[in-house]
Amino acid sequence: xxxxxxxxxxxxxxxxxxxxxxxxxxxxxxxxxxxxxxxxxxxxxxxxxxxxxxxxxxxxxxxxxxxxxxxxxxxxxxxxxxxxxxxxxxxxxxxxxxxxxxxxxxxxxxxxxxxxxxxxxxxxxxxxxxxxxxxxxxxxxxxxxxxxxxxxxxxx
Amino acid sequence: xxxxxxxxxxxxxxxxxxxxxxxxxxxxxxxxxxxxxxxxxxxxxxxxxxxxxxxxxxxxxxxxxxxxxxxxxxxxxxxxxxxxxxxxxxxxxxxxxxxxxxxxxxxxxxxxxxxxxxxxxxxxxxxxxxxxxxxxxxxxxxxxxxxxxxxxxxxx
DNA sequence: TTAAAATACTTAGCATGCTAACTAATTTGA
DNA sequence: TCAAATTAGTTAGCATGCTAAGTATTTTAA
Numbered sequence: 001x002x003x004x005x006x007x008x009x010x011x012x013x014x015x016x017x018x019x020x021x022x023x024x025x026x027x028x029x030x031x032x033x034x035x036x037x038x039x040x041x042x043x044x045x046x047x048x049x050x051x052x053x054x055x056x057x058x059x060x061x062x063x064x065x066x067x068x069x070x071x072x073x074x075x076x077x078x079x080x081x082x083x084x085x086x087x088x089x090x091x092x093x094x095x096x097x098x099x100x101x102x103x104x105x106x107x108x109x110x111x112x113x114x115x116x117x118x119x120x121x122x123x124x125x126x127x128x129x130x131x132x133x134x135x136x137x138x139x140x141x142x143x144x145x146x147x148x149x150x151x152x153x154x155x156x
Numbered sequence: 157x158x159x160x161x162x163x164x165x166x167x168x169x170x171x172x173x174x175x176x177x178x179x180x181x182x183x184x185x186x187x188x189x190x191x192x193x194x195x196x197x198x199x200x201x202x203x204x205x206x207x208x209x210x211x212x213x214x215x216x217x218x219x220x221x222x223x224x225x226x227x228x229x230x231x232x233x234x235x236x237x238x239x240x241x242x243x244x245x246x247x248x249x250x251x252x253x254x255x256x257x258x259x260x261x262x263x264x265x266x267x268x269x270x271x272x273x274x275x276x277x278x279x280x281x282x283x284x285x286x287x288x289x290x291x292x293x294x295x296x297x298x299x300x301x302x303x304x305x306x307x308x309x310x311x312x
Numbered sequence: 313t314t315a316a317a318a319t320a321c322t323t324a325g326c327a328t329g330c331t332a333a334c335t336a337a338t339t340t341g342a
Numbered sequence: 343t344c345a346a347a348t349t350a351g352t353t354a355g356c357a358t359g360c361t362a363a364g365t366a367t368t369t370t371a372a
Contacts, residue, residue, distance in 0.1 A: 017222075017295065018174060018177055018178035018181060018295075019178045019182075019328095019329080020222040020299060021174055021295045021298055021299045021302070022174035022175045022178050023329070023330085024298075024299045024302035024303050024306065025174060025298065025299075025302045026175075027302065027306040027330095028301070028302035028303070028305035028306045029305075030306075031305065031306045031307065032305065039357080039358090040357095040358090041357085041358065041359090057320075057321095058320075058321070059319085059320060059321085066173075066176040067176075067358090067359070067360090068359080068360065068361080069320075069321065069322085070321090070322075070323080070324095070359090070360075070361080071358065071359055071360070072321095073321070073322060073323085074357095074358080075358085077322095093319095093320085093367075093368070094320095094366080094367060094368085095319065095320040095321070095366065095367045095368070096319095096320060096321085096367095097320080097321075119305060122301060122304075122305055123298065123301050123302060123305065124298075124301070125301050126297050126301070127294055127297055127298070131290060131294050132294070134287060134290045134291065134294070135290065135291050135294040135295070138283055138287050138288070138290070138291040139173065139174075139177045139291070141282050141283055142177055142180075142181065142279065142280075142283070143176060143177045143180045143181075145184070145278060145279050145280070145281050145282065146177070146180035146181045146183065146184035146279060147180050147184070148278075149184035149185075149187065149188065149275060149278055149279065150180065150183040150184045150186075150187045151187065175358095175359080179359070179360085183360095195327080195328090196327095196328090197327085197328065197329090213350075213351095214350075214351070215349085215350060215351080223328090223329070223330090224329080224330065224331080225350075225351065225352085226329090226330075226331080226351090226352075226353080226354095227328065227329055227330070228351095229351070229352060229353085230327095230328080231328085249337075249338070249349095249350085250336080250337055250338085250350095251336065251337045251338070251349065251350040251351070252337095252349095252350060252351085253350080253351075
C-alpha cells in the first residue's frame with residue numbers, strides 16, 4: 001500500500017478511500033468467517049434476519065441492509081440452496097415470502113455470532129468508543145449529504 | 157432509507173455501512189460530473205494521473221488509487237477510447253506505458269477540477285475540519301486493522 | 313365493482329472491484 | 343552469459359452492487 005493517508009487525499013479520492021476501507025473490512029471478515037462458508041453478503045443477511053426476527057420479509061431485510069431487492073434475492077437464493085434458510089409464501093399476502101432459519105441455519109448463526117464478536121475486537125483495535133462514535137455520526141452525515149446531492153431524498 | 161444509524165448497527169453491519177456510504181458518495185459525484193461524461197473510476201483515475209504528473213506509469217496510478225492493475229486497465233482503455241489520454245510505451249523500458257492527457261483531456265480535466273471543488277463543499281456540509289480529520293485517521297486505522305486481519309501486510 | 317396504482321419479488325444484464333493465469337521485457341545471480 | 347526471477351501490463355471470468363422491466367398479488371378509488 002503506497003497510497004497516501006486519507007487526510008492528504010481528501011480532495012482527490014474520498015470515494016476511492018471509502019471503497020478501499022470497505023473492501024479491506026469485507027475481506028477481513030470474509031477471511032474470518034470463510035471456515036463457516038460465508039461470504040460478506042451472506043453473513044450480513046443472516047445477521048440482519050436474526051436482528052429483525054424470523055418471519056421477516058425480504059423487503060424488510062433489504063431495507064435493513066440498505067441494498068436493493070435484486071441484490072438480496074441472489075443472496076437469499078444462495079442461503080436457501082445451502083439449507084440455511086427457507087422462504088415461505090405468506091398465507092395472508094401471497095406476494096410476501098417470510099424468512100426462517102433451518103435447524104442447520106440456526107447452528108451456523110450461533111457460530112457466526114461467536115466468530116464476529118471475536119474479530120470485532122481486532123477490527124476496532126486502537127479506536128476509542130468516542131472515535132468510533134464520531135466516525136459513525138460522520139458517515140451518517142456524509143451519506144445524507146451524498147443522497148441529497150444525488151437527488152435521492154432521505155426519508156427520516 | 158429506513159436503515160438504522162451507524163452507531164446502532166456497528167456490531168451488525170460495519171461492512172455494509174461502509175459500502176452504503178461509499179455507494180452514496182460515488183453516486184453523488186457521478187451525478188455531478190455526469191454532464192462531463194465521467195464515471196467514478198474514470199474521473200478518479202484522471203485526478204490521480206494529474207496528481208502524479210503526466211508521464212506516470214499505470215502501475216503508479218493503480219497504487220495511488222489503491223486498486224489492482226486489471227481494474228485500472230479497463231478504465232484507462234475507456235479513457236483512451238474517449239480521447240482523454242494516450243498511453244505511450246516507454247522507450248527505455250518497453251514494459252511500461254506512460255500516460256499523457258490529450259488536448260481534449262486537459263480541457264476536460266480543468267472542468268472536472270472545477271466541478272469537484274464545487275461539490276466537495278456540499279458533500280462535507282455539516283462536518284467540521286476536526287470531525288473530518290478524526291474520520292480520516294479512523295478510516296486509516298480501520299483499513300490497517302482489516303488488512304492485518306486478512307493477512308495482507310501493510311507496507312505503508 | 314372493477315380498472316388503475318402500488319407492492320413484493322424475480323430475471324436479465326451492466327459496472328467495477330477482484331484473482332488467476334498469461335505475455336513480454338528487464339533484472340539478477342550462479 | 344544466460345536461465346530464472348521479477349516486473350508491467352493484459353485477458354478472462356467471478357462477486358456483488360445496481361437499474362430496468364417483468365409477474366403476481368393486493369389495495370385504492372371512480
